[in-house]
Amino acid sequence: MIETAFTPWASLTGGVLIGVASTLLMLVLGRIMGATGVLAGLFQPISKDDFAWRAALLLGMVTGPAVVLAVSGEMPAVQVPMSAAALIVGGLIVGFGVTLGSGCTSGHGVCGMARLSPRSIVATLTFMAFTFATVFVTRHVIGA
Amino acid sequence: MRLFVTYLIGVIFGVGISISGMANPAKVLNFFDIAGTWDPSLIFVMGGALVTTFIGYKLVFGRTAPVFGEFFAVPNSRVIDMRLVGGSAIFGIGWGIAGFCPGGALPALGTGRWEVFAFTGALIAGILLARWVSTKQPVRAAT
Numbered sequence: 001m002i003e004t005a006f007t008p009w010a011s012l013t014g015g016v017l018i019g020v021a022s023t024l025l026m027l028v029l030g031r032i033m034g035a036t037g038v039l040a041g042l043f044q045p046i047s048k049d050d051f052a053w054r055a056a057l058l059l060g061m062v063t064g065p066a067v068v069l070a071v072s073g074e075m076p077a078v079q080v081p082m083s084a085a086a087l088i089v090g091g092l093i094v095g096f097g098v099t100l101g102s103g104c105t106s107g108h109g110v111c112g113m114a115r116l117s118p119r120s121i122v123a124t125l126t127f128m129a130f131t132f133a134t135v136f137v138t139r140h141v142i143g144a
Numbered sequence: 145m146r147l148f149v150t151y152l153i154g155v156i157f158g159v160g161i162s163i164s165g166m167a168n169p170a171k172v173l174n175f176f177d178i179a180g181t182w183d184p185s186l187i188f189v190m191g192g193a194l195v196t197t198f199i200g201y202k203l204v205f206g207r208t209a210p211v212f213g214e215f216f217a218v219p220n221s222r223v224i225d226m227r228l229v230g231g232s233a234i235f236g237i238g239w240g241i242a243g244f245c246p247g248g249a250l251p252a253l254g255t256g257r258w259e260v261f262a263f264t265g266a267l268i269a270g271i272l273l274a275r276w277v278s279t280k281q282p283v284r285a286a287t
Contacts, residue, residue, distance in 0.1 A: 002170040004183045011188035014164020018189070019196025021157035023204060028149055030210030030217050033157065035247035040271050056147040057154040058250060064158015065167070065254035076162035078252055079170035080259040082243055090242025091263040094235055095270020098246060099278075101231025102219075105166075105239075106247035108232070109190065114197035115218065122224050127236035134240025135176040 001139065002081050022111050029053060034107020036098040101127070146212045158251035164189040167252035169243025176240060238270075 022033035031038075031053075038054050045051035069075050080087070098104045101123055103112060108127075112120020165171040165185050174183035209215060239245050244252070244263045252260040 001177075001181050002174075003181045004165075004168070004171040004174050004185075006183055007165060007185045008188045011164050011185040012192045014160045014162070014166070015189040015192025015194075016196050017156055017160025018164065018193040019160075019200060021153050021160060022193070022197045023200025024153045024156070025150075026201060026210065026216065027204045027207075028146075028153065028211045028213075030213040030215055032218065033153075035245070035250055036271075039246060039250065039268070040275075043268070043272065044275075052147055053150050056150040057157075060151040060154020060156075061158040061161070061251040062254040063151075063155050064160075064162045064251040067155060067159050068162045075255055076252075077165075077168050077171075078255050078257050078260065079168055080243070080257070081170050081173075082241070084259075084262055087242050087244075087259055087263045088266040090238045090240075091244070091266025092270040092273070093238030094242060094244070094246065095238075095267040095272075096274045097231050097233070097235030097238055097270075099231065099271050099274035100227050101235055102228065104235060104247060105245045110193045110197055111201075114194055114201050117219070118222055119219075119224055119228055123228055123232040126229050126232035127239065130233045130236025131240040132176050132178075134237045135173055136179060138240065139177055139180055 002079050004079070018106070018110060019114075022106070022114070025057070026111075032107055032111045034103050034111060036102075036104045036107055040099065097127075149212075157247075158254065160193075161248055161251040164192075166245070166248040167255070169248075172245070172248065173240070173243045 025031050025033045038057055042051065042054045065076050103123060108120040108123040113124055161167050166189060171183055171185060174181050175186035242263055246267060249260055249264050249267065253264060
């Protein structure tokens with residue numbers, strides 16, 4: 001386990017920027033800023049135009065770390081204490097779950113909750129509870 | 145123009161995710177580890193994003209249509225079923241194992257770290273697998 005520093009201001013600023021981007025995507029395109037939906041739609045676009053905005057948005061997201069590097073002189077920290085197997089198994093499970101559940105942290109947790117959507121509130125409470133439980137089991141039951 | 149603006153929105157999201165800590169699995173999992181190396185930072189990410197989007201959406205939905213588009217593509221379903229709850233539970237388990245969620249991983253691809261590519265490849269495979277399984281199921285009654 002890696003200890004990480006408590007960063008309330010950076011996290012709050014990052015959160016506000018996520019909210020600004022979510023608001024702007026609704027204002028400009030009338031779309032929900034959900035990473036799952038944006039990514040999944042790329043593999044089943046309904047038109048060329050549909051593919052184009054998703055690709056442009058994803059390209060912008062991927063540019064984010066380079067902008068942080070240019071401004072601050074440091075790449076954002078990506079500390080991965082888990083094995084390659086955990087990343088791949090976890091990735092498969094996440095992809096399967098978010099598709100069935102129609103959304104993830106950005107789509108349900110931010111955009112849906114901000115609309116007070118009952119589905120998103122239930123989804124968010126459910127995945128948060130299961131993530132807490134999973135981390136408890138992997139770190140304190142199995143890993144104890 | 146429309147695509148360039150969309151690209152810039154992606155950049156804002158990517159910068160937000162990067163500085164928030166959501167792209168860092170160690171930080172994300174420490175948020176969920178209250179019994180261990182707890183790092184409450186993510187409460188500030190969620191709080192900042194939620195309050196901003198709540199206010200932003202109130203202003204945006206005062207319009208009749210988006211700037212480039214005819215309507216707001218907002219889901220209006222209110223059905224809470226096993227698919228929603230079960231899918232979300234499965235997502236939570238995977239998030240707890242891998243430490244990345246989709247919105248955290250996509251911007252993190254820009255760091256060039258192989259771990260992010262491994263996760264994202266598996267994420268896409270999981271999405272396609274779920275879609276394939278859904279098509280194999282008998283057609284459910286439309287509700």
